[in-house]
Amino acid sequence: MTGLLVLVLYIGAFFGSFFIAKRVFKSAFEKKGFNRLKTVTFGDESAITANRVASVVSVITVFWLWVAFTNSTIPLPKMPGPFLGDTSFTYTVQLEDGTTDEAVVSVRVYREDIQQTVDESGEPGREPDPIEVEPGEGFAKNDTLTVARYAFKVVNVWKNDEVSKKEGSKIITINGQPIEPGGEVKTDDGTIRLTEKGTPTFEPAKGLRMARLYLPAPEVVLQRFFWLNKEGYQGYTLFEHTRFSLQRVLLGFFFGALIGIPIGYAMGLTGWARGWFDPIVEFMRPIPPLALIPLVIIWFGIGELGKVVLLFLAALWIMIIAARSGVSGVAISKVHAAYSLGASKWQILSKVIVPNSLPDIFTGARVAMGVCWGTVVAAELVAANVGLGKMIVTASKFQLTDIIIVGIIVIGVIGFAIEVGMRKLESWLIPWKGKI
Template sequence: MTGLLVLALYVAAFFGSFVIAKQIFKSAFEKKGFNKLKTVTFGDESAITANRVASVVSVVTVFWLWVAFTNSTIPLPKFPGPFSGDMTFTYTAQLEDGTQDDATVTMRVYREDIQQTVDEEGNPGREPSPAEVELGDGFAKNDSLTVARYGFKVVNVWKNDEVSKKDGSTIVAINGQPIKPGEKISVDEGTLGLTDKGTPTFAPATGFRMARLYLPAPEVVFQRFIWLNKEGYQGFTLIEHTRYSLQRVLLGFLLGALVGVPIGYAMGLTGWARGWFDPIVEFMRPIPPLALIPLIIIWFGIGEVGKVVLLFLAALWIMIIAARSGVSGVAISKVHAAYSLGASKWQILSKVIVPNSLPDIFTGARVAMGVCWGTVVAAELVAANVGLGKMIVTASKFQLTDIIIVGIIVIGVIGFAIEVGMRALENWLIPWKGKV
């Protein structure tokens, strides 16, 4: 249900931002003359440029949804949160002879993270005391308990009653409403019910916000980010975890490119090389790199060599196919024109084939870098002593969700930076892309 709400809100924000941007920046949406239009062609990313206003609104929307679904202190609109405070409910106990008596239970719902706080003297926070209540008359006695938000409490109402459950006392109604074992009653403060054995239960209302265990607030994640850079985790700081992951990716990718591009050129230029390597490439290409992890561990162990070899294989096939596609896509008319001008085979290779194949190679490089980045994190989940993947999998064992989210954000930011950097490098080195 929450997932559908998030999707609906994001779609609404998408169309809303379009309408707002269209009204504010009308000139960006005005139709230009035919001489200003550009036909979208395959491989020409300059045909469509990103609307930066939409990009900013998209990021802000995602951040707002993050805040709205958590118990964040950031002053932004939020969805209804969990119930906190005192609530009461009345239960009706019945004896074997049919005698009934009512008693009231006061539930004090407190913040689930209160025990993680410290007071002015540095002592850890404690679970708040139950509310003070009078026992009342009759064999059923009033009671008070505490329960954390997002928690669940089995209320043993017989612990201070004059007649226990063993003596034949049963609960037949809650808040005056008849109830049987296994049934539940919804109230504004949460859900009341009976277990299969007839013991009352209470689960506070959670609203649409998520507990810190499942989704920490942005400020909590930021504090953990600072802490990871200062104190570190598993013996390494966040920067060290990131550096190890990055150097593995770069080394594996460079080796894959150095081997893959020449093989791809050979496959695109000679029938013998195409016939020799094509079965191997087409056989290995569909195999996910992660499927090779057990074999890599057996051959090379869990050290750095094994991870680099895995990343090398992840990038190799992509770079081979990209280089082969780039060579095969060179227009034959350009080769004939060069021959007619007296160019040698080496000149055709260096002046015609290589420049025209570089766009495909860079596209493959971008894909390979993304695959390598995802592969190294997954490889570190299986076998590593340091790295972002290792940090995430270790934190998951102790339910440290804030560390997991920090790792995910760092992985995403670095992946985005790699993509932007590769695009910028491509635009700088291949200014003729889409123009010739």
């Protein structure tokens, strides 16, 4: 339900920001220069450029959704939060002879992180004191309960009653509503349920915000980011985890490109190479790198070499296919034109085929880098003791969601930076892309 609401809000923000920005920033939506003369945009990447206003609004929207569905202190509109404070509910007990009596359960709902604090004496924090109530005069006595938000507790209402459940006492109503074992009664402050054996439980209303265990607030993640850089995790700082992961990804990609591009060129230029390598490439290409982990361990051990080899295999087949596609996509008219001008085979390869295939190779390189970053988590499962993937996996075992999110954000930011850097490098090295 929460995920569907997030999607609906994001789509609503997309269309809303589009119409607002189109009115306020008209110039941002107007085509300029020669692009405005183009009438066909499908298949022409140069005809569509990213609207920076939309990019900024998209990032702000994602950040707002993050804040809105957490218990963040950032002053932005938020979804309804969990119940905190004091509440109560009434239950009716019936004896075997039909006699009934009512009692009240007073509930105090507190923040779950109170127990994680430390008081002045240096001792860990504890649950807040329960509400003080009078027991009442009937055989069913009033009860108290303390429960953390996002949690639930069993209410042993018979612990102070004059008649126990074993003697035939059973609950028949909650807040005046009839209830059977296994049923529930909802209130604005929470949900009261009866177990199959007739014992009540209380769960505070959660609202639409997520507990810190599932999604910590942005400021909590930021604090953890600085803590990881200062104190580290599993004996290494965040910078060291990042350096090792980046080093493995770059090495795996480098060797994958170093071997994959020549093979792809050979497959695109000669029928013998195409026939020789095609079965292997097409067989290995659909196999996910994760499936190769057992073989990598057996063949290369659990050291650094095994991780680099796994990333190498993740990049290899992509680079082969990209180079082969680039060569096969060269217009034959350009080759004939070069031959007619007296070019040798070497000149055709270096002056025609390579320049025209470079755009496809760069596209493949960007895809391969993305796959390598996606595989680094699995690669670092191979007995690694350092790396972003290792940090994330170890943190997940202890449910340290803030560390997991820090690792994910760092991987995403670095991946985005690599993508942007490769685009800039492509525009610098291949200025003729889309022009010839």
